[in-house]
Amino acid sequence: MTLQHTPLDALHRELGARMVPFAGYDMPVQYPDGIIREHQHTRQAAGLFDVSHMGQLVLRGAGSAELLETLVPADVVGLGEHCQTYALFTNATGGVLDDLIITRWSADTFFLVVNAACKVEDIAHLRAHLSGQTLEVLEQQALLALQGPGAREVMRRLCPEVDTLTFMHGQAATLDGVEAYITCSGYTGEDGFEISVPAASAEALARRLLAEPEVAPVGLGARDSLRLEAGLCLYGHELNPDIDPVQAGLLWSIGKARRPGGAREGGFPGAQQIFHGMVNKPPLRRVGLRVEGKRPVREGQAVLDDQGKPVGEVCSAGFGATAGGPIAMAYVQRSLGEPGTRLAVDVRGKALPVTVAAMPFVPQRYFRG
Numbered sequence: 001m002t003l004q005h006t007p008l009d010a011l012h013r014e015l016g017a018r019m020v021p022f023a024g025y026d027m028p029v030q031y032p033d034g035i036i037r038e039h040q041h042t043r044q045a046a047g048l049f050d051v052s053h054m055g056q057l058v059l060r061g062a063g064s065a066e067l068l069e070t071l072v073p074a075d076v077v078g079l080g081e082h083c084q085t086y087a088l089f090t091n092a093t094g095g096v097l098d099d100l101i102i103t104r105w106s107a108d109t110f111f112l113v114v115n116a117a118c119k120v121e122d123i124a125h126l127r128a129h130l131s132g133q134t135l136e137v138l139e140q141q142a143l144l145a146l147q148g149p150g151a152r153e154v155m156r157r158l159c160p161e162v163d164t165l166t167f168m169h170g171q172a173a174t175l176d177g178v179e180a181y182i183t184c185s186g187y188t189g190e191d192g193f194e195i196s197v198p199a200a201s202a203e204a205l206a207r208r209l210l211a212e213p214e215v216a217p218v219g220l221g222a223r224d225s226l227r228l229e230a231g232l233c234l235y236g237h238e239l240n241p242d243i244d245p246v247q248a249g250l251l252w253s254i255g256k257a258r259r260p261g262g263a264r265e266g267g268f269p270g271a272q273q274i275f276h277g278m279v280n281k282p283p284l285r286r287v288g289l290r291v292e293g294k295r296p297v298r299e300g301q302a303v304l305d306d307q308g309k310p311v312g313e314v315c316s317a318g319f320g321a322t323a324g325g326p327i328a329m330a331y332v333q334r335s336l337g338e339p340g341t342r343l344a345v346d347v348r349g350k351a352l353p354v355t356v357a358a359m360p361f362v363p364q365r366y367f368r369g
Helices: 009-014 035-044 064-069 116-127 151-158 199-210 220-229 271-280
Strands: 018-022 025-030 046-050 055-060 084-090 096-106 109-114 134-137 141-147 170-175 178-183 192-198 215-217 284-291 302-304 310-320 325-333 342-347 350-357
Touching: 009 199, 025 035, 025 220, 035 046, 035 215, 035 220, 046 199, 055 064, 055 116, 064 109, 096 116, 109 116, 116 134, 141 151, 141 199, 151 192, 151 199, 178 199, 192 199, 199 215, 220 310, 220 325, 284 310, 284 342, 310 342, 325 342, 325 350
Parallel strands: 046 215
Antiparallel strands: 018 025, 046 141, 055 109, 055 134, 084 096, 096 109, 141 192, 170 178, 178 192, 284 325, 284 350, 302 310, 302 342, 310 325, 342 350
16 A cells, blocks of 8 residues: 655655654654653643644535534534534444544634544545535645644744634634644643644745744654543544444533533434433443553553453553553443552453553643633
8 A cells, every 4th residue: 555645754754753654644653852752842842743644624515514413413503613623423323433623614614624544434424414515625735733831932933813822713824924724722632733734835834833942843652642641532542433422431522502402402323322321321431541560551451350350441552751651541341430440451461450540641731711
């Protein structure tokens, strides 16, 4: 299979990135500083991520909000202009086909960012449900993420108009002479921005951002450890077609208007199954795990109770550089999911002690004004 390349491919190589295949793209997993230093730099200053492999889509036309509400449980009709919402494409059994971010650009225009690994299926899914609307795939747009406590100061210097932009809001702006759409969002738990720009302008803009003293390039390895510490789901790990929003701890993603008794109750795939789970609670729940010692656990390893009986499975794991040791997320039996519960993980036949932990593992620092 021939890998695709983002508009920043040459820059990644110039910066000494180690490139790996990811979701059909050749992507930087780390730079010479290494994953732990990149992770720490993002928490302490500002990291620049290339997320141009993500799908950027624009849905236009009368009834676009209502159309989206037939596919996701979020409150799209009630979304304000230039406001964002996290959403889930659900299936007929309430499982998750993908998670995405929806931004309302105008009354009947929506900007969607979907996962790279799912974007072909997501585009087909949306097109199959169009009823007079149009779906544009922004193939000539790059997407950069500037994340960390220093990100806002950098943007203040280069694009003062977004200085007051708050979490899950966006606006069109000019950044260093480039027309961009900038949102206050990200995947690290930090304050930060995602910047959609024409592909032809992406490298020059990335170089301009990297010239700022706070900013360093960060690869997919640290992106994963940062999102894990922030307790954020990754599609294919915490989310899949067999996991519903109740199991995943994502009830907050179901808009109040879409819930039982709400103004627009249900109407999305799997609504009744999800509503049933809200009342009766599924047998498994997503939890955080802190691992005793320095030995890591791995995705797919069994979680054990105090009798050595399998009671769940690890879905993501890694070293939490800010959390101070190995951490993981897992699905475990609901009765064993309270923080402080002592469990174990089967690591090659040895029971490695773990403790259920509240998430996020480190405080989220989104800017809310």
